[in-house]
Amino acid sequence: MSELIFSLFSFEAVTLFGIGVVASMVGALFGAAGLVTLPAMLLVGIPIHTSVAVNKFATGLSAFTNVMTFFVKKEISFKKTIGIIIIAICGGIFGAFLATLLSENVMNIVACFLLVIALITVLLSRKYINNLVKQDKEQKINRIIPFIISIYDGGFGPGSASMSITYYLKKQFSYYKAVEFSRIVIFSSCFGAFWWYFFQGIVDWAVAIPIAIGSIVGSHIGIKLIPKIQMKWVQIALPLIFIVLIAQVISNLS
Structure with missing residues (x-):
């Protein structure tokens, strides 16, 4: 325990805190926290499965604080989202289970395939990213898609929130509302996945x-900045995020 406490005041811990802040800000705004977090952890020599487990803990905790804020402010109804929460938790557990069975190379192949599909969806459906003001014609949510996204998030993660935001925008949600629902999906999938990794002994505290402390700080800064986001930035950022993620995954395959 004393060794853990000492490590929390090291230069490495300060660096990890900074990574958490930056990653979570990007994640809250555009759904790409993993674009910063996972590569950064891999660069400092943290194994892939441990990196994913840590990312689930940090992202899940920061998303939880956002979700609690949404509920307290009554911006989202718990009754309206309980079904999504349960489905996403199950998806996160299943994704984590699959990840512990797969090698790093297979994980990257699966991630690349899903990210390419997400990129094509974004490029073919750019018209629904024009929704900045709250819409009154929100379409019914198909819970299969959040379930699939939560499986991917539980097993790997980078780009999952961007996929979720894209899905809700397609359902005519405003950008702010799409981010809110995406934070709920990501919190739930991370919650389920984390406990699987925890019981497997993969988490490095x-x-x-x-990283979790930094993620909490960064996520709240990002949420505060969302109302200032112009939709033309989103139209540029989402496809660019997927392209960078795909390039990153392909580089890991070589």
Whole structure:
């Protein structure tokens, strides 16, 4: 325990805290926290499965604080989202289970395939990303899609929130509302996945705690900035995020 406490005040812990802040800000705004977090952890020598487990803990905790804020402010009804929460938790557990069975190379192949599909969807459906003001014609949610996204998020993660935001925008949600629902999906999938990784003994607390603290700070900064986001930025950012993620995954395959 004393060794863990000492490690939390090290230069590495401060660096991990900074990674958490930046990653979570990007994640809250555009749904791409994993674009920053996972590569950064891999660069400092943290194994892929441990990196994913830590990312689930940090992202899930930061998303939880956002979700609680949404519920307290009554911006989202718990009754309206309980079904999505349950489905996403199950998806996260299943995704984590699959990840512990797969090698790093297979995980990257699956991630690349899903990210390419998401990129094509964004490019073919750019018209629904024009929704900045709250809409009154929100379409019915197909819970199969959030379930599939939560499986991917539980097993790997980068781009999952962007996929979720894209899905809700397609359902005519405003950008702010799409982010709110996406944070609920991501919190739930991370919650389920984290417990699977925890019981598998994969979580490294010396890495998880500083990144989680940074993620909480960064996510709230990002949420505050969302109303200032112009939709032309989103139209540019979402496809660009997927392209960078695909390039990153392909580079890991070589």
